[in-house]
Amino acid sequence: MSEQIKRKVDLNRVSHSVRAAQAVLQYGVGAMVDFPDQTLVTAAPEYWSGDTGRIYDDRFAKALGVDYFAIPTNIAYARFPEWYFCPKCRKFQPLRKWVDEYRKSANPKILERDEYMVEHMQCPKCKQDLVVARIVTVCEKGHLNDFPWVKWVHTKSKKPVCGTPALKFKTGASGTEGLEGLSVSCSCGATASLKGAFDKDCFEKLDQDAGTDFFRCSGNHPFRHIREKCPCYPKTVQRGASSVYFPIVYSSLVIPPYADKLNVKIEQSKAFEDCVTIISDEEPEDKLNTIKKRLPKWTEKIALEVGASKSDVEKILIKKWLEPETSEVDVTGIQYRIDEYYALTGEISSSSGKALGDFSREEMDIKEYKIPHIKSVSLIDKVRVVNALIGFSRISPAMNRNDKGFVDVKESDTRWYPAYEVRGEGIFIEFEQSDIDKWIRDNPAVIERAKRISDNYSTSFIGKNHPRTITPKFIMLHTLSHLLISQLSFECGYSIASLSERLYCSEESDGKTMAGIFIYTASGDSEGTLGGLVRQGRPDAFPQILKKAISHAQTCSNDPVCIMSKGQGRDSLNLAACHACGLLPETCCEERNAFLDRGLVIGTYDNKEIGFWRDML
Structure with missing residues (x-):
């Protein structure tokens, strides 16, 4: 029109x-x-x-080259x-x-x-x-x-x-x-x-x-x-x-120091919003001079509104506006996930201790769990996730700006993307890398099974444009994540569609060895959710949930067809995983219900040894 x-x-x-x-x-x-x-x-x-x-997440905004995000209203x-x-x-x-x-x-x-x-x-x-x-x-x-x-x-x-x-x-x-x-x-x-x-x-x-x-x-x-x-x-x-219509949506966890209480209070203040409006209206070449010239006055005004010292407010504003920006980070890349992994494992902590605004973590004593192969369990009592729409494609799905058919949703001089945020809670599980290495090293059939999925991916439409190696570790972690989401939904009453996964899987050659799963609620009000998911992560509940999830993976109503499958699902990117056992609603899964195999979790009829969790059956 x-x-x-x-x-x-x-x-x-x-x-x-x-x-x-x-x-x-x-x-x-x-x-x-x-x-x-x-x-x-x-x-x-x-x-x-x-x-x-407006929605603020400095790490996410800088990675996408914008000043902020905006909730669709009018x-x-x-x-x-x-x-x-x-x-x-x-x-x-x-x-x-x-x-x-x-x-x-x-x-x-x-x-x-x-x-x-x-x-x-x-x-x-x-x-x-x-x-x-x-x-x-x-x-x-x-x-x-x-x-x-x-x-x-x-x-x-x-x-x-x-x-x-x-x-x-x-x-x-x-x-x-x-x-x-x-x-x-x-x-x-x-x-x-x-x-x-x-x-x-x-x-x-x-x-x-x-x-x-x-x-x-x-x-x-x-x-x-x-x-x-x-x-x-x-x-x-x-x-x-x-x-x-294929939307291209990126998501990001708001982590310390961007989740610190003072940082959140500053972003929610009227004075800060006025400053951002002035900065966004400036021509790119004039922004730096405007910020330097007005910073003392802005600092004083914001500090007065939020009730904090001018020195603390100034440090945060300098970090937001005056720190030299590094080269644009790929939001879908490993390095972006590494920062989140540091926060989830506690290697990055808040400068304000436990007084957090959007991120709260409680590390549990792993000895109380008595579960093999798990290095640590962290209960994330409070987390904020920002989801931004950056573009779309038609006929064939695109994944980033460089893909054929990508259409940007905004003009280059528009300094924000449409987005929405959810506040919730989650459970982060970190696994023993040495146990995973031994499992792969001692079972050549594990490598062969994963290679079948990796080969199918390399010949698929997306695989030809975005080459990657699908490892046994990734398939095992991803499948376990799906099994846990299904079991957690049953135990704590959340609908499956209200839970989401975030996978952390990489090797030392990628910059850091990661082996972790973050399962979190993708719904909730401004104060987050009520703690039902976090409660299931405590030592008196989680071990039984994990055992049930693995035990239920032994059977599928489509067996023996499912467990013996040589390739099923989109582009044959799954082995033993179908709608009756391993698949979840699309909103839950990061990988569009691909790269799943119960065989690498509990073993197959003819080879139980390839199951990483076989000793828990």
Whole structure:
């Protein structure tokens, strides 16, 4: 809705609302959202109106090259698809024509309030609610276009496009089913069904046969209200198909010193927010001078509001704004996880001791657990996780900015990303690396089994663009994490979808040896959750939970097919793991339910020795 974006026409707040998490995940920038009365595309952040609730995480923000993050509040939407038809008179035309007809017949008082037919989309003549087009086209560069209805019906009829095309959409022709039963006709006599519209390269073949260049991608980005030149031929998809939108969401734990109580109080102060607004409005070359010039005054103002000494506040502001930035860190890389690992294991502690704002850790006495292979257990009583939407892709999933088809959700000069945060609790388990090394060294079959998954990954679509070696240690830790989440959900009453995992697995050659699992709640209010998960991590509960999780992994309702599998799931990236045993809801898993194998946890029918936890059975 180009005019609506420019004029920022307000939609009904009751019928057009989404949760903050939805506005970052499945209904994020660039995604189509089916509201009760119309379909809209979430517009770029630059079109959002009013003040957005700010989220601060300096480590995360610097890694992504922004100043802060913002909770989706007053979100703007664009009308797309633009083609609607009336189910009574069957008239089928773009929205702008419907609006023109509406303006000619609408009551002046209604027209004054709703100039663009936003409140109630209906045929001005029949008074029937309009129905949006079912199909759209997408291309590998991330463009989203209306299906070329006018060109399609005329080209298929082998007629030139008439001067004033007026289309009608018909369904359910007698004796025909599927796409053949859906037809479009023009007032000039051209008519065509939708047969072949979903065929691979159908648009390219139409151009070749007709000797035209009609059907190339229109280069439309409705979320930005722009069109780009695009050499691709698009692909026809259902409006709600999963391949229309793949969000790229990064997450980060807020760790000390960024989680310290004073740091949190400063970020929540009005004076600090005013300073950030001034800094964000400055040109990049002027920011440093502005900060240096105003720092003493800002320090005094913030210190007065938060009730802290000026020297302590100044140290934090200098760290935030004046410390030289290192080269941009890959949020998905090992080094970023190493910082979190230090915090979870206690190697990084808060400068303010136990007076923490967003991160609280309690280290347990591992001797009380009497569990083999576990080095330490830490109860994370309080944790804040920030999830930011940085981009999306269409047709094929992308993982970062360098991937083919990546579309950034914001302009380069916008200094924030849409995000939401959750405050919760968690259990961190660190494993004995020496025991894992011995298990791999003494069992060649373990390496062979992991290599099967690693080889399947290397030939997959994502694996070709993001090469990595899937190690036995990673598969074992990941599978155990899934088993523990399922058991913890049963024990403490959380739904499985409200728990998430964070895996820490690397070798010395990566910068640090890590072998740990962090299971945390991905829901909760501003004060976090009620301690139900942390309680299960104490010595009188966790050993039994671990034993039950491992014991339940011995059987699956799909055995022996599951345990003997040579490859199942997406791109055959799992071995002994299916929906009846090892898979979890997508929101729980970091790896999209891949790289799982019960065989490396409890062994297989023909080789029990390859199970790392076989001695607990």
